[in-house]
Amino acid sequence: MDELEKMLEDHKEGKISSEEIKEKILELPYTDFGETKVDTFREIRKGLPEAVYCPGKSKEQLENIAEVGDRLFTRAEEEDFEIVRSVRDDAKFKEKARMIVLGDVEMDVEGEITVVTGGSSDVPVAEEAAVTLEEMGYSVERLYDVGVAGIHRLLPHIDFLRGSDVVIVAAGMDGTLPGIISGLIGTPVVGVPTSVGYGTAREGRSALETMLNSCATGLAVVNIDNGYGAAAFVHHMLKEG
Amino acid sequence: MDELEKMLEDHKEGKISSEEIKEKILELPYTDFGETKVDTFREIRKGLPEAVYCPGKSKEQLENIAEVGDRLFTRAEEEDFEIVRSVRDDAKFKEKARMIVLGDVEMDVEGEITVVTGGSSDVPVAEEAAVTLEEMGYSVERLYDVGVAGIHRLLPHIDFLRGSDVVIVAAGMDGTLPGIISGLIGTPVVGVPTSVGYGTAREGRSALETMLNSCATGLAVVNIDNGYGAAAFVHHMLKEG
Amino acid sequence: MDELEKMLEDHKEGKISSEEIKEKILELPYTDFGETKVDTFREIRKGLPEAVYCPGKSKEQLENIAEVGDRLFTRAEEEDFEIVRSVRDDAKFKEKARMIVLGDVEMDVEGEITVVTGGSSDVPVAEEAAVTLEEMGYSVERLYDVGVAGIHRLLPHIDFLRGSDVVIVAAGMDGTLPGIISGLIGTPVVGVPTSVGYGTAREGRSALETMLNSCATGLAVVNIDNGYGAAAFVHHMLKEG
Amino acid sequence: MDELEKMLEDHKEGKISSEEIKEKILELPYTDFGETKVDTFREIRKGLPEAVYCPGKSKEQLENIAEVGDRLFTRAEEEDFEIVRSVRDDAKFKEKARMIVLGDVEMDVEGEITVVTGGSSDVPVAEEAAVTLEEMGYSVERLYDVGVAGIHRLLPHIDFLRGSDVVIVAAGMDGTLPGIISGLIGTPVVGVPTSVGYGTAREGRSALETMLNSCATGLAVVNIDNGYGAAAFVHHMLKEG
Amino acid sequence: MDELEKMLEDHKEGKISSEEIKEKILELPYTDFGETKVDTFREIRKGLPEAVYCPGKSKEQLENIAEVGDRLFTRAEEEDFEIVRSVRDDAKFKEKARMIVLGDVEMDVEGEITVVTGGSSDVPVAEEAAVTLEEMGYSVERLYDVGVAGIHRLLPHIDFLRGSDVVIVAAGMDGTLPGIISGLIGTPVVGVPTSVGYGTAREGRSALETMLNSCATGLAVVNIDNGYGAAAFVHHMLKEG
Amino acid sequence: MDELEKMLEDHKEGKISSEEIKEKILELPYTDFGETKVDTFREIRKGLPEAVYCPGKSKEQLENIAEVGDRLFTRAEEEDFEIVRSVRDDAKFKEKARMIVLGDVEMDVEGEITVVTGGSSDVPVAEEAAVTLEEMGYSVERLYDVGVAGIHRLLPHIDFLRGSDVVIVAAGMDGTLPGIISGLIGTPVVGVPTSVGYGTAREGRSALETMLNSCATGLAVVNIDNGYGAAAFVHHMLKEG
């Protein structure tokens, strides 16, 4: 709240009234389109561009959001992209990651992250994490489909995983991969359960519980299918380093 | 139902009436104590001694059951044992397995089974399986506390596990061990989820789901904490061989 | 890990470096298409061809997988089959079982399995098990729609079921059939809950619980609708005999 | 509401005011002890004595309830009985059924009911049903511990079950017995799931679902462990006949 | 099992062999189409025509079932009807009840049933019950949309409900109506939870629990949306009277 | 029930018979279309127009309902509106709120309500509340998309929220907003969980629990997505004032 201190100083010097302070606070943090408030201030406060979750957003809402600033859109369909591109020429569609990238969100960051998946159906979630990190400027390696039905698929890569700053592991079905990796290396692991599976997989809730119940240390998790959330968490970890 | 055929023959020859056939069927399969019917016939029909689940059984019920035939009691407390011993001198208490063994249930069987646990808290469930199999006459190896937080604990034993006829794996918490073992060997694996854990472990239901969701082949499961059930299934597998 | 021993020997004799050992391990187990890794080594390690779960796989992923080796595809739609056939002439579509069979997966096996269903809506799941076993070379009998609303439908078949090496029972709704069969015969029974039903059937989870809660011995279960899993488990049981 | 008509007549004739009608309605149906209102009118309205569920009732509440009229108490502990007997000499304790019977609740009824249990641990719930019906004057047969692990235990009794007016079946664990019986006979069956079991039995909820999912016709269910509820439903069925 | 006794007599007199008895049992109960077994014997055993649950049945299965005997089809779509009619001219479509009636299933029965719904969206489930009973020959009254948001809608009908032999109440949302009706009358009530509702209604599971938790006596329930099951249970109740 | 008193008086004076009283009660409260009963009396009894929940209503049902009186339709699709307008010229479609308004439901009310949403996807639920209140005649302010990822979005509005008579807060995902607002102001808050979210959001059930578990005082909740219910509750609160 450095801005607050600045404003207090200005207020003291009579430059702004207490009413103006309230207005300022109201004004700064976002651009207000009524139904939608765009968090233009977020980059400063949080150190990463805002992500917009597309499902359920109306055409009008998407257009308003796209007009202001640089940001990411997640779970974007082809038609969402068309709406966004109609107001922003610089929009890019990352199809495999189901994302739209607006402008240049790259930041001054440093770090190497490996994104791993248990199976090939977990790839879209992993890509959401990988693309988010790449857009911010991180170096990302992908290691896909090394799931545990045959732990031998994984073992040869352990040294490589140890070399990363962080490992993100997306896994559905039984969700065992993050715990196994975390049990073998000292690098922090962020687990992303995915909704891949059937029967008792319960759309990712069983995988989520497997990760939480793991007694491997060095593992924390984010919501089911939340690739962006994993990337954002990793960014918070690394930008401090 | 060879008995049925025999009875039909006797009936034809006028040795027994149709009424007598009904009575016979009523009579053969169990000894009737009113509230409790003891399945004395089971050994013939199923090829293994009946197991009695102790919790919720009254003193009178336990005494009645103990009077007739050789069998196993599961989830037995010290006080259950005292009731049973009061009517049967030959009762043995297997404390670690929480079981009472009545008489000599050994059968003419052959086979080597390894019983594995993820952690040391899973031991009572594993012992229920191990003791049941040993009492029937099988050769049982124990491999306890080799859980996946550190898959390296497990790997050196893989060759040994391959040498067993069947592997029973009891695991609570995230329940990942049966799937990992099953992914590495061709031997059939019977998974027994245990109620060990806290938080999202949901008293073994999360471990159960992990095992069912595993894409490792060669793995089937029984109910949570059901060590006896795993042993009985293994017996059905092996006695055919 | 006989290969490991061989490689250690070669290493000792200076034939391969420790780096080469790592590479070898990396190389052997699968063919790597990036997003998808095909487990060409599995047949040797596990003794059965890999199954590919079609839902959620992209066209590109399916094509890559189809290119290498002989295997089975489960939950396949007509359009999946067309993709697979476009790269493999020898692909066969088993419509009732929703499976694609690639090449000749038959193995040197022996055994008689009966596949049973409670109702006629459970047939696709049962067929997945039956076709998998038949493709591997087992002898399979089908006994469909003998569900318990009228246990009399089942009784005449009991002798026949006793003659099988294993019985697989697929049942949805209340899922009682596997327990009833298992209570009557000494042959091992593998229960497959199906997602058939409505209301409290909870898409197969109630049937699953019925099977797990059964006090009939000789019954183990696999995941809901997992016909392939049941077949694979049976294969592991029988190939040892 | 014949009383209503009577009161309307009296009101018309000026015998009672509209205020008095309100009071009358207030007065008739129960005796008011503040926290507890005893439904003295219920026998007339519903045709069966009120049952009082003991758990959670304070000493004062139990005493108040015991003072007025003849009724049944369910889930009663020894100490509940002592409280009740301190104000009513005629109280009887039915220990196996966990019930207290106050006075003479017998009614002019006719009918033969068989009460069945799957296992011996289901007996207390079955006894709650059996004692309730016996106290009202019905003829009750008990057939306990004939559960389905060995359907042969059940078959010889089928003719007998057919001879009953209604069959009540209490079953925990997998809860399959009511559906099996109902599939074999035309007599209506009332299923009572019990909280007996462990693991996926979920304190009777799995047994409840099994009964609801059964495709056997002629089966309806009441709440878990609700033996009294089954008896009351049977009474409503039979008193009309 | 009067047939059994007859067969035993014949066997004794050498008219049939024990093999023939087995065959007979196999033959009598149903017509076997492989995947589908039609329970032609059910009417004799259970006293009501078999109901066929349409969802998930293939065209071939429906045709086979339609060929033999008189019966009911539930949850039928227009296209199911067309398949059935293609093999049976006498098929009738009861659209509001989503049922197909094959031939003349009327029986020699007597009884008056009132079918009640809480809301107008519960009508299809109620009609399934009402049509089933009418087809069997019962007299059915309908009382729809009298749900509890305004108990005053219900009160004037209480006397009428008392005049029925049984009351079936279909209710979704909070599912309170069956308990309220049952608390006011001595007539037995069969509750049918429906999947109508949103949010915490959980597709009828909340309504189901409300009915089971009700402390009103004289209420038993069937599965969610199971109008046929309620009708069948009522038939079992009344045919005995 | 002032009408009751009136009728009792008339009855006393012989103006109406007891039969007529029953009929009157039957007649007054609604217009009966068989499957649908329109609660024309509700406005008098409850002080607000009836709302009709569109999903699952047939064309015929909607037409019948639309014919009588002024009311609101919720969760209306474009095609529902066309059905309603075909019988009522004065129907208005409130698209954003998914509502149809029939005639002039405005009442003599007073009060200022602020409707808040956490995100822009919660707007339809919020609009359902806002439009209902506006149609009745209340003054409504909207404050949308001020969710907690950045509590700073909310703080500047606190004084404004304090000025309202009641605050309605619709929030999905983690559902934290109502508790935060309620912790900061003394004005009563009505929380409306929405089904917006994915993964562990469980279609609004997680948001619902968050609101119920909040230790902020002055917060009560209605069902998931039930904007109308929140508005109706607020109306009951304010009309008394």
Add this chain to the structure above:
Amino acid sequence: MDELEKMLEDHKEGKISSEEIKEKILELPYTDFGETKVDTFREIRKGLPEAVYCPGKSKEQLENIAEVGDRLFTRAEEEDFEIVRSVRDDAKFKEKARMIVLGDVEMDVEGEITVVTGGSSDVPVAEEAAVTLEEMGYSVERLYDVGVAGIHRLLPHIDFLRGSDVVIVAAGMDGTLPGIISGLIGTPVVGVPTSVGYGTAREGRSALETMLNSCATGLAVVNIDNGYGAAAFVHHMLKEG
């Protein structure tokens, strides 16, 4: 945040530094005992005394909290009371409500509330609400044990309930009472589900859902057993009037 404005003024005039403002904010709202922070400021901000939830609080924590200001303790056991009284002579124990009242929390309020319960086991929860309101100075009427098994118990009281400003209804089991009352009166109803019940009552969660699913208008709910929460919400409603 009038204090904020005051402080800004002081800051402008140089009376306090920006550092001091931060400290002030830190200081004002509570008294800090390390592990426990007592919200001495709450009465001003929220207009009602803070409630302390006793379970899980250590002796030291309770003593610290008791030392400062007037407040309420909920779910208090006898031993909690002894700890509190050891530091505060003026502590009162409200046993039936399981509450401790510290000092004189009465406020300048006006309003009549009726607190209703379905059964006598719901009384402790109802008393928590009633005592909280009485301590603040409201007039409270109690109407206990009028549950719906016999709606006739309730009807005579409807006029009385209409005369209250708000009605609080505590109900466990099926939880139908709040919806029924709310369907009959225009007064706002606050539902409090209680954990009373067994089987499918799921410790109050079924009752909670019944209340949320009710289509009666004018009903909002608080958490299970949260009598204090209901009272606090009512206070927020009425203090505005």
Add this chain to the structure above:
Amino acid sequence: MDELEKMLEDHKEGKISSEEIKEKILELPYTDFGETKVDTFREIRKGLPEAVYCPGKSKEQLENIAEVGDRLFTRAEEEDFEIVRSVRDDAKFKEKARMIVLGDVEMDVEGEITVVTGGSSDVPVAEEAAVTLEEMGYSVERLYDVGVAGIHRLLPHIDFLRGSDVVIVAAGMDGTLPGIISGLIGTPVVGVPTSVGYGTAREGRSALETMLNSCATGLAVVNIDNGYGAAAFVHHMLKEG
């Protein structure tokens, strides 16, 4: 696996046989007590001392574990401590954190962590995290009982929280605190749901879901009540820096 490389070298030089390599791998990682295997190797592999979860461990198991190496015991009761101290004089009991510390586990680490709780009942879980970190050598600040019922309790501390390297937040009930903090600062936040709460809190599962559903970035979670897990994850994050 540098040891592996070393061993391969030795093998090449004939210093050790391939059999010896297997034995070595078997030997290194743990000390084997049969039922319990102590992971003496973990410190090297994972960079932190092993934690032993006490509940369910037998006396013999605890003694064996305590004999070897320096480590932490979690969820320890007084009696667990006595067992451990009987074999290790240097054992320390951290009562508030329910932990036993064996020997000197301090490591060469650097970092400042703030541990926050929502309420005072969350303190034991927070202490488990705090003590674990302190024992390893980190600098830990505590900020307890700043829960969201009054977000004003939290705001003055925001600058302080920003100064930490990581923030751990333990919260039960509605579990909103981690999301709120994470929305305000750029520092990574590790959320620990606690089992504190009642009713819909579902023993911490509701708090867990709140954290996962939060749209605040920079937040990841561990299992319910898993303070040690949070500390271990933080250690993995910071030791890399």
